[in-house]
Amino acid sequence: MSIIEMTNVHFVRNQQVILKNINWTVEKNEHWVILGLNGSGKSSLLKLIMAENWKTNGELTVLGTRFGVDRIPELRAKIGIVGSFIAERFRPDIVAENLVLTGRYNASMLYRAFSDTDLDEARGLMRQIGADQLIGRIYGTLSQGEKQLLLIARSLMINPEILILDEATSGLDLFAKERLLEKLHNITQLENGPTLLYITHHPDEITSDFKKVLLLRDGQVFNHGTPPEILTEEILSDFYQMPVSVNIINDAYFVLPKKS
Missing domain, CATH: 3.40.50.300 (P-loop containing nucleotide triphosphate hydrolases)
Structure with missing residues (x-):
């Protein structure tokens, strides 16, 4: 196909x-x-x-x-996209799984109400791609490689x-x-x-x-x-x-x- x-x-x-x-x-x-x-x-x-x-x-x-x-x-x-240029769009104090969840809304912040179930879905996705060690971490404290991995998880929230x-x-x-x-x-x-x-x-x-x-x-x-x-x-x-x-x-x- x-x-x-x-x-x-x-x-x-x-x-x-x-x-x-x-x-x-x-x-x-x-x-x-x-x-x-x-x-x-x-x-x-x-x-x-x-x-x-x-x-x-x-x-x-x-x-x-x-x-x-x-x-x-x-x-x-x-269509999901990951690039170093996207990394600069997020506040440094956002929690990793919250950032991943923003991918569902194509936003840089969570402006809509979300539930623990939503966050659990984001955490589950992080575990699927091997990013479980980033759960609970603050975005601004991550290395560049960790940020890129988080952005990949974020891009997958829409099931592209x-x-x-x-x-x-x-x-x-x-x-x-x-x-x-x-x-x-x-x-x-x-x-x-x-x-x-x-x-x-x-x-x-x-x-x-x-x-x-x-x-x-x-x-x-x-x-x-x-x-x-x-x-x-x-x-x-x-x-x-x-x-x-x-x-x-x-x-x-x-x-x-x-x-x-």
Whole structure:
């Protein structure tokens, strides 16, 4: 079952072509990594999916919603997003499970009445993804990695069908990044869990949970396929426009410039 279908999609803003001729299909539970350098169009592609940007040309369908034909507001409630930019929206004194519960209302604070049952649901979700050690903690006292894990739990409160992780490991040290990637594995094991779209410019973050890779360069799809097909020295050297070496260590892909 296809949950995202793009056919010849273009996006132009202020007479500048941001995305050009995007053809891409995502199947349910087919977790993807979108890999590209800064300025490649990754965030613009995501905003098209979330209906924050509007395609200029082409055909776009997300979760059965055809852009330009069907109603969009209902679609936004089916997509969760996690990114370091969201972390700044919350008061530092909010309790962890209260923050998770705000995901249900797409707010930064709990402006509506809530019950102990609601909080128990938030705590249960935290336990499901391995964040139970954060229950009862104050948001402002958490590390950056702990905050990101909490935001992931928050995004799951609406039971999204698609979960977008936009540079989710930004600002994390080596060990915090590894712990966060391990927690993402828990999400892929959830019954009726979301399809993940993981945006990064670090190939070493592509774990075995991700079955497909989309290479995006200069607003165009450069290549796509399974990690073994795409993450080769030949393809990546062409993609980065400079010779690179690829080393696979513990199923992680480490890409480095080749020394002349």
